[in-house]
Amino acid sequence: MLKISKKADYALMALQHIASVQFGDITPGRVVNTKEIAEEYNIPLELLAKVLQILSKNGMIESHNGPKGGYLLARSARQITIAQILGSIEGPLGLTDCSHEKEGEFCMQREHCNIRTPLLKIQDSIYQLLNNMTLEDMMGGTPLITIQSSTAQGVER
Amino acid sequence: MLKISKKADYALMALQHIASVQFGDITPGRVVNTKEIAEEYNIPLELLAKVLQILSKNGMIESHNGPKGGYLLARSARQITIAQILGSIEGPLGLTDCSHEKEGEFCMQREHCNIRTPLLKIQDSIYQLLNNMTLEDMMGGTPLITIQSSTAQGVER
DNA sequence: CTTTATCCGACCATATTGATCGGAGATCAT
């Protein structure tokens, strides 16, 4: 239950990769193209391209066209939250359909619905969780280049 | 994003209803049949029946067959968590496919996956959230029978 | 024993997701 889509999955991987290249110690500021990411993580190229398009459209990354082009983080990794990323791909968080009911839509159960309030509460808690975790926070998990002392704390394996 | 299925939605409504009848002030201990719930909340009868079957199979409710039969909570409302209910209908919580990888399954991205650890962390937080909230906690939201004084507090409308 | 209401399995339609294809626009090299 509560699975996230593959697209969202790919989006997270891609952003993590872009961030780690951009702010890494080896080639800081380098742009990353779609093909590089697709091959690194075995993601279907065209699908990943589409995902990156969406992220670009939603202001998560900047696109640079033409040869030697690619993508760049639009903001710092600290300012991009998981909620924003997932929201860009899958739309706003909503456990139920009635979470963000548009005008003219009706919920058949609404009249006597007995679970709306508590579900909205849960939803809000999840949102806070996702919105408090940033892309930067995700980079500690599986360090590509950062060297950690043997007494490092706060990171579980 | 992170929508729960209609089935799960119906399950929550049904259980809330059963609990409120069973422990309510009017007809305590009464059994509730599928039709009653379906009509009350405008849920397709056959689909709801299926949902209740699953809940019964998973030990959430007891089924009493034959005329005047129906369903009864298998445990007290305080011992049934939201996580259990959702899990019964939609399977175990798992943001990604690799959350509960079975033997012989492979994740193409696994080799260089950079988001597994942080996602599992988020997943665990969500699980605790869902597992700490019980069916009983859900019953305060929209009281059906309880009479409230005009100075009632702690309940939002 | 008949009736009634539930349980239970298999089945179909639709919506969402995963994945793919071909073209448009921009940059670099000549």
Place this chain on the structure above:
DNA sequence: ATGATCTCCGATCAATATGGTCGGATAAAG
């Protein structure tokens, strides 16, 4: 300046999952 290449971008197709439906089997009440 012009062509070639590489990227972005929009529309399209297939697979899967979900929502919803239908029939019979089973067990209890009258």
